[in-house]
Amino acid sequence: MTTRRELLAALRRAVGDGAVVWRPEDLAAYEFDGTVERAVPHAVVLPSTAEEVRAAVRACLDLGVPITPRGAGTGLSGGAVPLRRGVVISTARMRRIIEIDPADRVAVVEPGVANLELSRQAARYGLFYPPDPSSQAACTIGGNVAENAGGPHCLALGVTQNFVLGIEVVTAGGDIRWLGGRSPDPFGFDLRGAFIGSEGTLGIATKVAVRLLPVPPAVVTLLAAFPEVAQACEAVSSIIARGIIPSAMEMMDRLCIEAVEAGFRVGYPEGAGAVLLVELDGLEGEVQAESARVRAECLERGATEVRVAASEEERALLWKGRKGAIPALGRLAPNYYIVDGVVPRSRLAAVMERVAAVSARSGLRIANVFHAGDGNLHPLILFDEREPGAGERVLATAAEVMRVCVEEGGTLSGEHGIGAEKREFMPWLFGKEDLATMARLREVFGADGGLFNPCKVFPGGTGCGEMGSRAAAVRAAGPDAYV
Amino acid sequence: MTTRRELLAALRRAVGDGAVVWRPEDLAAYEFDGTVERAVPHAVVLPSTAEEVRAAVRACLDLGVPITPRGAGTGLSGGAVPLRRGVVISTARMRRIIEIDPADRVAVVEPGVANLELSRQAARYGLFYPPDPSSQAACTIGGNVAENAGGPHCLALGVTQNFVLGIEVVTAGGDIRWLGGRSPDPFGFDLRGAFIGSEGTLGIATKVAVRLLPVPPAVVTLLAAFPEVAQACEAVSSIIARGIIPSAMEMMDRLCIEAVEAGFRVGYPEGAGAVLLVELDGLEGEVQAESARVRAECLERGATEVRVAASEEERALLWKGRKGAIPALGRLAPNYYIVDGVVPRSRLAAVMERVAAVSARSGLRIANVFHAGDGNLHPLILFDEREPGAGERVLATAAEVMRVCVEEGGTLSGEHGIGAEKREFMPWLFGKEDLATMARLREVFGADGGLFNPCKVFPGGTGCGEMGSRAAAVRAAGPDAYV
Numbered sequence: 023m024t025t026r027r028e029l030l031a032a033l034r035r036a037v038g039d040g041a042v043v044w045r046p047e048d049l050a051a052y053e054f055d056g057t058v059e060r061a062v063p064h065a066v067v068l069p070s071t072a073e074e075v076r077a078a079v080r081a082c083l084d085l086g087v088p089i090t091p092r093g094a095g096t097g098l099s100g101g102a103v104p105l106r107r108g109v110v111i112s113t114a115r116m117r118r119i120i121e122i123d124p125a126d127r128v129a130v131v132e133p134g135v136a137n138l139e140l141s142r143q144a145a146r147y148g149l150f151y152p153p154d155p156s157s158q159a160a161c162t163i164g165g166n167v168a169e170n171a172g173g174p175h176c177l178a179l180g181v182t183q184n185f186v187l188g189i190e191v192v193t194a195g196g197d198i199r200w201l202g203g204r205s206p207d208p209f210g211f212d213l214r215g216a217f218i219g220s221e222g223t224l225g226i227a228t229k230v231a232v233r234l235l236p237v238p239p240a241v242v243t244l245l246a247a248f249p250e251v252a253q254a255c256e257a258v259s260s261i262i263a264r265g266i267i268p269s270a271m272e273m274m275d276r277l278c279i280e281a282v283e284a285g286f287r288v289g290y291p292e293g294a295g296a297v298l299l300v301e302l303d304g305l306e307g308e309v310q311a312e313s314a315r316v317r318a319e320c321l322e323r324g325a326t327e328v329r330v331a332a333s334e335e336e337r338a339l340l341w342k343g344r345k346g347a348i349p350a351l352g353r354l355a356p357n358y359y360i361v362d363g364v365v366p367r368s369r370l371a372a373v374m375e376r377v378a379a380v381s382a383r384s385g386l387r388i389a390n391v392f393h394a395g396d397g398n399l400h401p402l403i404l405f406d407e408r409e410p411g412a413g414e415r416v417l418a419t420a421a422e423v424m425r426v427c428v429e430e431g432g433t434l435s436g437e438h439g440i441g442a443e444k445r446e447f448m449p450w451l452f453g454k455e456d457l458a459t460m461a462r463l464r465e466v467f468g469a470d471g472g473l474f475n476p477c478k479v480f481p482g483g484t485g486c487g488e489m490g491s492r493a494a495a496v497r498a499a500g501p502d503a504y505v
Numbered sequence: 506m507t508t509r510r511e512l513l514a515a516l517r518r519a520v521g522d523g524a525v526v527w528r529p530e531d532l533a534a535y536e537f538d539g540t541v542e543r544a545v546p547h548a549v550v551l552p553s554t555a556e557e558v559r560a561a562v563r564a565c566l567d568l569g570v571p572i573t574p575r576g577a578g579t580g581l582s583g584g585a586v587p588l589r590r591g592v593v594i595s596t597a598r599m600r601r602i603i604e605i606d607p608a609d610r611v612a613v614v615e616p617g618v619a620n621l622e623l624s625r626q627a628a629r630y631g632l633f634y635p636p637d638p639s640s641q642a643a644c645t646i647g648g649n650v651a652e653n654a655g656g657p658h659c660l661a662l663g664v665t666q667n668f669v670l671g672i673e674v675v676t677a678g679g680d681i682r683w684l685g686g687r688s689p690d691p692f693g694f695d696l697r698g699a700f701i702g703s704e705g706t707l708g709i710a711t712k713v714a715v716r717l718l719p720v721p722p723a724v725v726t727l728l729a730a731f732p733e734v735a736q737a738c739e740a741v742s743s744i745i746a747r748g749i750i751p752s753a754m755e756m757m758d759r760l761c762i763e764a765v766e767a768g769f770r771v772g773y774p775e776g777a778g779a780v781l782l783v784e785l786d787g788l789e790g791e792v793q794a795e796s797a798r799v800r801a802e803c804l805e806r807g808a809t810e811v812r813v814a815a816s817e818e819e820r821a822l823l824w825k826g827r828k829g830a831i832p833a834l835g836r837l838a839p840n841y842y843i844v845d846g847v848v849p850r851s852r853l854a855a856v857m858e859r860v861a862a863v864s865a866r867s868g869l870r871i872a873n874v875f876h877a878g879d880g881n882l883h884p885l886i887l888f889d890e891r892e893p894g895a896g897e898r899v900l901a902t903a904a905e906v907m908r909v910c911v912e913e914g915g916t917l918s919g920e921h922g923i924g925a926e927k928r929e930f931m932p933w934l935f936g937k938e939d940l941a942t943m944a945r946l947r948e949v950f951g952a953d954g955g956l957f958n959p960c961k962v963f964p965g966g967t968g969c970g971e972m973g974s975r976a977a978a979v980r981a982a983g984p985d986a987y988v
Contacts, residue, residue: 125849126850170695180663183695183698184663184667197938199942200935200936205847205849205914206847206879208666208702209653209918210702210935210943210962211702211946211962212703213942213946215695216694216696216698216699216946218695220694236746236748239748265719265721265722304791305749305791305794305795308788308794308795311791312788312791364688365688366608366609368608431687431688433686439692440692448693451686455682456682459680459949459950460694460696461694462948462949463699463946466945466948466949479693
C-alpha cells in the first residue's frame with residue numbers, strides 16, 4: 023500500500039513541485055462534475071506538456087494508484103469524478119493554440135483550450151469550430167474529445183467525431199502516440215475514431231488537430247411558440263421531411279421557458295407550452311427562402327407565433343435563453359440532474375409524453391431543453407439534495423427516463439457519455455460478449471491494470487461500489503482513508 | 506499441414522455443398538481486384554447467413570487456413586486478393602435489404618447489397634444513400650464498410666464512416682457481434698468506427714445499418730473547361746473559400762478528357778486542359794443562386810467555357826463521362842494502375858505539377874480523374890502488363906506519386922485503402938510504435954493468429970513476400986502448392 027507521502031513525492035519528481043495540488047481545501051474543487059457523484063482525489067497534477075502527462079501517468083501506474091483525467095469538469099455524467107480516488111490529471115495548463123492554418127482549415131491545439139476560445143481565435147480568419155456544447159465558454163477541446171461532445175449546431179454539421187482529424191495521446195499504458203493526423207480521410211485502423219468518446223478510459227489527449235469551417239455569410243434565427251410540446255415535435259419532423267436541415271433546432275418546454283424568463287427576460291412568449299429555436303445559415307438568398315418555409319411549416323403545425331430575429335442583438339438574446347436555460351433552472355430548485363438520451367426523431371412526441379408521466383409518478387419536476395433536430399433529449403430532473411434520499415430518488419427517476427428512451431428505439435447518450443451513473447444500463451443495449459469485446463479495446467491502449475479512469479462506461483468493476491450508495495460511501499471514506 | 510481435401514470437407518460441413526467453390530476454373534474469378542496483385546484461393550465460400558459466415562471462419566481457424574473476405578472485388582488496392590491463398594469468403598449471396606424505415610431514415614442491409622441498389626430501393630421513399638463510389642453499380646455495402654469508401658458526392662456529405670450506424674460482424678476470432686446499433690450518436694467505445702476502413706482484417710460485416718438522406722429537391726450540374734489543370738485547381742479552392750460547398754466537385758485532365766470523348770462522345774470541350782464537374786443541390790432558389798456564383802468564379806479563374814446541364818438527360822451525360830472515365834482509359838492502354846492519395850486542397854496545383862514530372866521521368870503516361878474538392882487524387886498510371894518488368898515499373902512510379910502526396914502534407918489513401926501494395930509506405934506516416942498500437946486492435950477482434958486477411962494494411966508479415974515479386978511468386982506457386 024502506497025502512502026500519501028510516497029505518492030506526492032513521486033508526482034513531484036514527475037512534474038515538479040508547482041504542478042502538484044495536495045491541500046484538502048484545493049482538492050475539493052476536483053470532486054465533482056455537476057452530477058450526483060462526488061469523490062475527492064488524493065492529489066491533482068497539472069502538467070504543461072505531453073512529457074509531463076506521461077511522467078505523471080507512469081508514476082501512478084508504478085505505484086498502482088488510480089488515474090482520472092479531467093478537462094473543465096462540465097461533463098455532467100461523472101466521467102471526471104475520481105470514484106476510486108487516487109490522482110486527477112487536469113489539462114487546465116495545456117491551453118496553447120499551436121497553429122491555425124486558414125488555407126487547409128485546420129487547427130492544432132492543446133487539450134485545455136476552451137471550445138469557444140478556439141472559435142474566437144479562428145474568427146480572425148473567418149473560420150469557426152462547429153461542435154458547440156452549451157458549456158462552450160468553459161469546456162475544453164480535450165474534454166470534448168473524451169465525450170464526443172455535441173451541441174446545438176451539430177444537427178447539420180456533426181459532432182466532435184466529425185471534426186477531429188488527429189490526436190496525440192498519452193495512452194493508459196503511459197506511452198505517447200499519434201492517432202490519425204492532420205489530414206482528412208483516416209486510413210489504416212481508425213484508433214482516432216475509437217478514442218473519441220472513450221471518456222478518458224484509454225488515455226489523455228495532449229494535442230488535437232481539428233477541422234474548421236468558414237463562418238457562414240448569412241444567418242437567420244427564428245423562434246416559434248407552440249401551445250403544446252407535441253406540436254413542436256411534429257414541426258421538427260416536418261421541417262426535416264421537407265429537405266431543410268437547419269444548422270440548429272432546439273426545443274424548450276413550459277417549465278424551462280418559465281425559468282429562462284424569470285432569469286433573463288429574453289422575451290420568450292408568455293404561456294407557451296413549447297418554443298422551438300431554429301437557426302438557418304448559408305448564403306443570403308437561400309437562408310431567406312428557407313426561413314419562409316420554416317415559418318410556414320411551424321404555423322401549419324399550430325405555432326401561435328413565429329418571430330424572426332431582426333438584428334444580431336435580437337439573435338443573441340434568443341440564444342441567451344437557450345444557452346442559459348440549464349443554469350436558469352437553478353431558480354426553480356437547488357439542484358438538477360441532467361438525463362442525456364437519444365430517440366428516433368419520429369418518436370419524440372411519444373417520448374416526451376412518457377417522460378411527463380415518469381415525472382408525475384415520481385413527484386419530481388422534469389424540465390426539458392434539448393437538441394430536437396437530433397432527437398437528443400435532455401430531461402432535467404429538479405430536486406433538493408438536502409432532502410433525505412433525494413439522490414437515490416433522482417437516480418431511480420433518471421433510470422426510468424433512460425428506460426423509456428431505450429424502449430422507444432433510442433440510446434443511452436447523445437453527448438455527455440455513459441460516465442459513472444449510466445454504466446449499469448449498458449446491458450440494456452449490449453450483450454455481455456459485445457461489452458467484453460468493447461472492453462478489450464482498453465488493452466490496445468495498455469489499460470490492462472484497470473487503473474485508468476476506473477468505474478466508468480462499463481458495468482461492474484472492482485472497488486466501484488453500487489449505484490447510488492457509491493457517492494455516499496466515497497464521501498464517508500474521508501480524504502485520507504486509502505490511496 | 507491440412508490437405509485440400511480435408512479443407513473442402515470441413516467447409517462443406519460448415520456451409521453445405523452448394524456454398525463451396527473449388528473447381529480451378531471457378532476459383533480464377535477470385536484472384537484479382539483490379540490491381541497488379543493476383544493470387545488464386547484454394548476454395549471460395551458463399552455463405553447466406555451470419556451463422557454460415559461464422560461456421561466458415563471457425564472451420565478455417567481450426568485448420569489454420571488463411572481467410573480473405575471479399576465483396577465485389579472492386580477495391581483496387583489488393584485488399585480482396587488472397588495473398589496467402591487459403592479461403593475467400595464472399596458475401597455475394599447475402600444481398601437482402603432487410604429494412605428501409607423512411608421515418609427514421611435508416612436502412613438495414615446485408616453486406617452483399619450493391620451500393621446503387623440500396624439507393625434505388627430507397628428512392629421509393631424519396632431517400633438515398635450518399636457515399637457513391639464510381640463503381641457503385643457493382644460495389645457492395647460490405648466492401649464499402651471495409652474500405653471506408655467515398656465517392657464524388659462525399660465532398661459535402663461525408664464518407665461511409667459518416668453514414669454507417671451499426672454493423673453486425675463475424676469477428677476474426679469467429680464470434681458474432683454488434684458494433685454500434687441502429688441509432689445515431691455512438692456511445693461507449695466506438696468499435697463501429699474502428700471497424701470501418703479496417704479492410705477486412707478484423708472480421709466480416711454480416712448486417713449493416715445505415716443512415717439515408719432525402720433526395721434533394723433541386724440539382725444543378727455545371728461543367729467548366731480550363732486551358733490548364735492549375736487554373737481548375739485554383740477554381741476549386743476559391744469556390745470553397747467563398748463558403749459554397751458543392752455536393753460534388755470532380756476534375757479530369759487532358760488525357761482523361763480525350764479517353765472519355767473517344768469512348769462515350771459526351772461532348773466535353775475539345776482541347777481543354779482540364780474540366781471541372783460541379784454539382785450543387787438543395788432547394789430550387791438556393792442552387793440557382795449558387796450556380797451563378799460558381800460560374801462566375803470559374804470564369805474569373807480562366808475557364809474558357811461553363812456549361813450548365815439544361816435537362817436531366819444532359820446532366821446524366823456529363824456524369825456518364827466522369828463515372829466512365831476509368832474504364833474509358835482502357836482505350837489508351839491495356840492496363841491501368843490507380844493511385845489513391847489525399848493532399849491538402851491548397852496544394853493540389855503543386856502536386857499535379859509534380860505528378861506530371863514523375864510521369865515524364867518514368868516514361869509512363871498518367872491520367873488524372875479525381876475528387877478535387879476533397880483533395881483526393883487518383884492518378885492512373887497507364888501500362889501494358891505484357892511488357893517485361895511493367896508491373897515493377899508501375900509500382901515504383903506509384904510509390905513516387907505517393908511520396909509526393911506525403912511530402913506535400915497528404916496521406917496514403919482517400920477511399921481505396923492501404924491493401925497490399927501501399928502497406929510498405931505506412932512507416933512514412935506512422936512510427937513503429939504507433940503502428941504496433943494500431944495493430945493491437947486485431948486482438949480485440951480475436952485476430953491474433955494472423956490468419957485473417959493476412960499481408961494487408963501493415964508492413965511486413967510472415968509469408969507475405971516482397972513488394973512486386975509477391976504476385977509473381979504466388980502465380981508461380983500454382984493452384985495446389987499448399988494450403
